[in-house]
Every structure is written in structure tokens, then in C-alpha cells.
Amino acid sequence: MTALMIQGAGSNVGKSLLVAGLCRAARRRGLKVAPFKPQNMSNNAAVTADGGEIGRAQALQALACGLEPVVDMNPVLLKPESETGAQVVVQGRRLTTTRAADYPALKPRLMGAVQESFARLRAAHDLVIVEGAGSPAEVNLRAGDIANMGFARAADVPVVLAGDIDRGGVIAQIIGTQAVLDPEDAAMIAGFLINKFRGDVRLFDGGYRMIADRTGWRGFGVLPWFGDAARLPAEDALDLPHARGDGALHVVCLALSRIANFDDLDPLAQEPAVRLTLLPAGQPIPGDADLVILPGSKSTRGDLAFLRAQGWDIDLAAHVRRGGHVLGICGGYQMLGHVVRDPEGIEGPAGETPGLGLLDIETVMTPDKRLTRTRATHAATGLDVEGYEIHIGRSDGPARTRPFAFVEGAPEGAVSADGRITGSYLHGLFRADAFRTAFLRGLGATSALGYEATVEATLDALADHMEAHLDVPGLLALAR
Template sequence: MASSLMIQGAGSNVGKSMLVAGLARALTRRGLKVLPFKPQNMSNNAAVTTDGGEIGRAQALQALACNVEPVIDMNPVLLKPETETGAQVVVHGKRLTTVKARDYASLKPQLMDAVLSSFNRLQAQADIVLVEGAGSPAEVNLRAGDIANMGFARAADVPVILTGDIDRGGVIAQLVGTQHVIDPEDAAMITGFLVNKFRGDTSLFGDGYELIEQQTGWTGYGVIPWFGDAHKLPAEDALDIGGTSGTGDFKVVCPVLSRIANFDDLDPLKATPGVSVEMVRAGNALPGDADLIILPGSKSTRGDLEFLRQQGWDIDIAAHVRRGGHVLGLCGGYQMLGRTIADPDGIEGAAGITPGLDLLDVETTMIPDKTLTRITAKHIASNCDVTGYEIHIGRTDGPDRVRPMLEIDGRTEGAMSADGRIMGSYVHGIFGSDDFRTGFVNGLGAATGVSSYDKSIDTILNNLAEHLEAHANIDGLLDVARKHSRGASS
């Protein structure tokens, strides 16, 4: 049975995902078979697995750090928010149901078996399983039936390292306070702590570090300096996106929808020389100097189309088109570009029909069955190979489908306006294909050479591993995992 170690956070967004990815790459470089695991995730940024399901994007990145393909067992429960109060529940890669937040607590106990069965399968294949918690164990109001933090750690008998974010301030209170508010038996699962995101001279925190050890009785395993390239890794939380990336003259603009999904589609463009990408948040107009507007995926297409109109972005997009600009819609964004979006069965909300932006002569009907598949395609205009994935509900058809974007195993996919300036596709991840990305933006007026996005991510993961090797006691963390773990029970 493999050893295991769980990284939990004293708060949200303390860097758990990045730490697990970095530790995974560091231990993989040491010759260990490492697999990532997150019992429960909440994100609309999902990845399609090799076994035909979907998991959180962070676990797909962590799988990459381990040099393995992502599978559904790495994230057995995925919550995908659809409204302010409800979310789709995905179990073992497939949609189980949609529940209101207040009703999810009653569902959680039923999901522990799914969580433990996935964890046990991973343990049977690995030398060590690195587990990522969700949110914070200090949210004791959510402790009953918990499957994401201490509920899982105790059920699976996995030792916990608690991580605090010093960049936010108050890291001593974060860590010491967590021990104070959680159940003593939960606190007993925590064997040590990490302090993350330190800016400046780490030796200046020596007294604070010792105080945490004295107050908690936990062992400190390192103060991790700020890792400057963290923002270049695919983000999972929509709170992490915004602002402008890159300094190129070719300007891509993307509105941040209220239920934006799979926004890492734009990451390769952000890393492309000669290209800048501006993510525009609510309350701001879409810039008039954009060369390309990308409408991203959405977990609630009709709801986000209403949100888009509330921001006045439909007017900005229409003005952009009148100026001769280009628009690309991906997945939900593709659906928005059409004449209408019909949801007769109320799959994403109230049943009904919503007028689209009327920029493509197509219509979309939502259907119960979700498409989940990895694809290899040919971009028809450039003849470039494209890899990506489909993850959507809905079927789109209409006259502009006679001008498709892609060919996939003999079928055509996507649509284009007669003048070629409005394009739509259901395929995510297409900009990760280097030749296609280069040809596409250059064809719209950019000036850039071919660069390898995958290679750049791999380099960042290696640099992150070296960063942790230099500043964290990885040998000590390994000792904790090996001495404590006895395997999960189901």
C-alpha cells in the first residue's frame, strides 16, 4: 500500500494546488511513482480524462506534474456551480445530479464511498498519493459529513500538513487559530505546517515560525518564498483571473462571465510573444482597440448571456464587429453567437428560449446528454493539426455550419460567418496546439513565431520543484507520509 500525504489550507487560495503540483514533480524527479488526489473540488474549469470523465483542472495539472495521464479517480467528486445557490454534482467523471447548496450536506455522506474507492485504487498504483484539501478545515460549520478535509483524512488515515498564506497577513493566527477551532481528533491528524507565499528575506520570519511551532506543537516544514511564475500555470479559480497578460501589439479581449468555464483556453495565448490578453471583469467596457474578442465557455449559457447583456458587452461586441474586428466563441460562447438558445427541458435553469447575439446563423438546443471526449482534429482553413477536448451539453446547427472550423474523424465541427470574421467551436484547448495557435493569430494580424506552450509549462513545473526542494523539508514530508499512512478503509 502506498504512503500518502494531504495538503490542507488554513484558508482558501493559500496555494494548495501549486504546492501539490510542485511536490508531485519533485518526488517524480526523485524516481517515485506519484499520483494526485482531491476528494472534492469545486470548479467550472474542468479537464476531460483518458477514461472519458471530467475532473478539476488542478488535478489534470498535477497529473502532468507526475508525468501521468489524468483519470477520474484523481477527483471523484466535482461540484460545478450553475447559479449563486446551486451546483452540478459530478461523481466519478459523470453528472449525478444538480443540488442547491443547502441540500448538498445531506448528499455528502453518500459520496464518501466513491471518494474512498477512488483513493484506494490510486494507492494500489503509486508509491505515494498526494492529496489536496478544499477550502479550510477551520470552516467547522461544514464539518458534518465532510469528505474534502478532515472527514476524508480521518476516514482514510492520511496525515495532514496545514498551509498558511503569509502574503495575506495574519499567518500566525491562520495556523494557530485553526488548531484552536477544530475538533481535537481532527487536530491530531495535522503533523506539521508550511508557510507559503513569503516575499523578501524568509529569515525575518524566524520568530513567527518558532511561535507557531510552540503554540501548536506541530513541526514546521518550511517557509516557501513567492514563486513568480505561479500565475503562468493553468488557474482553476475564476477569482484568479483578471487584468492583462503579455505585452504584444495583437490584443485579445475576453469578458469574464459570471459562470465562466474552462478559461484556461486562453492561457497559451497569454504566453505567446506578440500577443496580449485582457480579461475584462463586470462593470468595465470591452476595449475598443481589441483585435479579437473571445467569448469563453460557460456553465450556464443562457444565464451568462443575460449577464453579458447586463454589462453592455453585447453593444461592445456589436461595435467591435462593425469596426471589422474578429470574434471567436468557444463552447458556451459559440452558443451565444447564434440566433437562439433553447432549453426545452430546463437543463440549465428555467425552460425557455433566449435570443442569441445573432452573429452566426445557427441555433442551439440544450440536450440532457453531455459530450465528454478528447479529440484530434484538423483546422480546415490552415490544415494544421489540433488537439483538444469537448465538454458540453447542447447541439448547434444552421446555415453557417456549412463553413466549419474543424474536421474531426470525418465530421465537421463549428461554424463561421460568410466573411470569416465570426467563428465558433465546441472544442476547448485548441490554442495549446502550437502551429495552429501561431497560424491563427498571425492570420488575424499578429506577428509571432512558433513557441511551445507545453514545453513552457513543463519548464515551470521543473522550476517549481526546484523551488520547493530549496525551501521545503521534502525529506521530512516523505518521512511523515511513510511513517503514518496505513491505507484507507472502505
């Protein structure tokens, strides 16, 4: 038993959670298991212990395995910076920024890194569970593929194809995938499963048999909708609901066009006392907002322009006049200052953009990227805060004399004189129950959540759910 790959009949069919659940199920069988995704595209990254970055989903899958995340779990990470270009991160480090049209020329070079990382994981574990990207049915992208069938064939890893019945057309998804695949690629597929079923599963018996008969593939079951998935960190901003909870404290997060590392919201979304709104473009900031969060961004100056185009700068000024609170995290922190300068054109065209002027700081973009896990002490309460930093740029100014926290005795972040505007480079700060409790208390709300324990319990529940409805022993037995 060495490796098994879950590919999808389309994007967002639930591959990441299927892999996480299989990882937890394998771990509970006493297997030393690790996750692997050859290529991921996400601006929601996790920082590894060795100072690299990987997709957030692979960090969750590592947790399901009881492992610390390492860069080999996601050797190629694409971080979109524009509609047509992305930063390419290889084995945890930025390699280059490339246009989508130029990316295929890089793939042969990247396959070596993918195979190298996979070989290390395979040698160190009983089982590696691999997640594909997008769909192998995108045969126009097959040349030089490193994410789906190109990898599966190079590494000789059997594939199970997952279809998403919730979006409709799942029969066509799976049978159509077989129809468009090269026969040698199709031969790698050992079976299929159906994900996200709502209602009486027996009603799909005929469709399930039709897929098996038409494809000749083995069926591994129909997985009903797993409602508690919302308790696990999401990797794609599209997976975040626009509103969650009905608590008295209204927290509004601006859905920036290049929102990044939005897992900061996950613990708040589960707090019973909180009503969280992820505000879409074109909607005004609600007048009843108690706290407005400016999240991380992959393009600070670009998202400042986006923010102004929505009129959110005017809404924020009104929110502050009403006595509301504002929290800027990473790129959001940079936006709160007087100006963001990018003299070398690191994030886009060289130049500078006026900030919101809510904190007395200025930011200069620098080539060096800070990637680190960080332990800090919250200045106002003395509580420990654990988070991570993943940013370029330095911020400084008079407001830094009122830091948000201290890191090894040095000030981190900034707070306005009246205490209502806060900025910090620390992501993940709300994961710590004690700090989150104190933060919410300062806004007049109470906490009733043990976040880390909730995530662990949900991973166990996910594995139980899969064991009850899928042929998990059969899936694991496929690995070779």
C-alpha cells in the same frame, strides 16, 4: 510510504501548486506518485481519456506525476450553476444537481465513492499526495466532511497545514485553525508550512517560531513567492490577472459570471506578441481590441443575460463594424447564434433566449452531455488541432457549411462568410503550437512560444523552488 495530505488554513492558499510541486519532486526521486482531491469545486474541468471530468488542477498534478489524468484523482467535482446550486459529478459522471442546503444529505453517499477511488490509487502507486478543499477551520461544515479532516481520519492520512502569508494574518490562520479543531482532528496534523512569502524570509523567523511553539507542530519551511506560477494553468478564474502582456495584438476575453474552462486563455496569455485582457463586469470592450473571445459558460442563457446587462452586446456589434474578430468557444459559440433554446429546462427555467446573431446558427440544449477528447483538422489551414469537448446542446444552421474544423470528416463549429466570426465547441485548441502560430498569423501577430515545453519546465522549476526552501524529504517521509 503511501499518502500525505496538504490542507490549507484558508481557501486559495496555494494547495494545488504545492501538491503539483511535491508530485514532481517525488517523481524525480523515482517514486510512482499520483495526486488525489476528494472533493473539488470548479467550473474549469479537464476531460479524462475515458470520457470523464475532473478538476483542472488535478490534471496539472497528473502531468507533474507523468500520468494521464483519470477520474479517480478527483472523485467528487462540484460545478456551480447558480449562487445556491451546483452540478454534482461523481467519478467523472454527472450524478445530480443540488442546492447547497441539500448537499450535506448527499455526503454519506459520496464518501463511499471517495474511499473507493482513493483505494484504487493507493494500491497502484508508491505515494498518493492528497489536496484538501477550502479549510478544515470551517468547522461548521465538519459533519459528514469528505474533503478535509473527515477524509484524513477515515483514510488515516497525515496532514500538513499550509498558510498564506501574502494575504496577512498567517500566524492567526494556523494557530486559530488548531484552536477551533476537534482535538482528534488536530491530532492528524503533523506540521505546517508557510506559502507565498515576499521579501526577506529571515524577517519572519520570530513568527515562525511562535507558530511552532504555540501549536507544537513541526515546521517544514517558508516558501517564497513563485512568480512563474502564472505560466501554469489556473483552476480558479479569480487567479487570472485582468491584464497580462504588452504585445501589439490586443485579445479581450469577457469575464462571464459563469465562465468555464478558461484554460483556453493560458497559451495566449504567454505569447509575447499578445496583450490579453480578461474584461471584468462593468467595463466596456476596449475600442482597440483586435479579437474578442466569448469563453465557455456553465450557464449559456444566464450568461447571455449577464453579457447584455454589461452592454457588451452593443460593444460587440461596434467591434464587428470596426472590422474586429470574434471567437466563441463552447458556450460562447452558442451565444453567437440567433437563439439558444432550452425546452426541458436543463440549465435553468425552460425557455429560450435570443443570441447575438453574429453566426447563422441556432442551439438547442439537450440532456446528453458530450465529454470527449477530440482530434480535429482545422478547415482553413489543414493543421491538426487537439482539444476536448465538455458541453450540452447541439448547434446547427447555414453557417455550419463553413466549419471551423473537421472531426473524422464531419464539420465542427462555424465561421461567418467574411471569416471574422468563429465558433467552435473545442476547448484547448491553442495548446497546439502550430495551430496557435497560424491563428495568430491570421491576426497579424507572430508566435514565440512552445507551450507544452513551457509548462513542463515550469513544473520542474516549481519542484526546484520547493526543494530549495522547504524540507521536502521530511514532508515525503511523513507519508503513511
